[in-house]
Amino acid sequence: MTRALLSTLALGLMATPTSTHVNCGNPYVSFLERIAARTEAMSGQQIAVVHRGALRIFDACDSGHLSDVQARLTELERRTH
Numbered sequence: 001m002t003r004a005l006l007s008t009l010a011l012g013l014m015a016t017p018t019s020t021h022v023n024c025g026n027p028y029v030s031f032l033e034r035i036a037a038r039t040e041a042m043s044g045q046q047i048a049v050v051h052r053g054a055l056r057i058f059d060a061c062d063s064g065h066l067s068d069v070q071a072r073l074t075e076l077e078r079r080t081h
Helices: 002-015 025-034 045-062 069-079
Strands: none
Touching: 025 045, 025 069, 045 069
8 A cells, every 4th residue: 555655646746847957756756665665664653754854855856945855865764774
């Protein structure tokens, strides 16, 4: 069920045009795919915190306030280990 939700979210994000020249969707989707592989070892609260953080990073990128989305997602992923 988690994969279906992530796939639906990913497709929706890729279909949405961004207002910046930075590609925000692909790093976000690949981050979610990497995290999905580890969700069974995480509590529900940890999963929610990671997904909310990733969505905030995506929103900042999409609105043009963040240009290096990959670095921020990598930092977030390191904190989830």
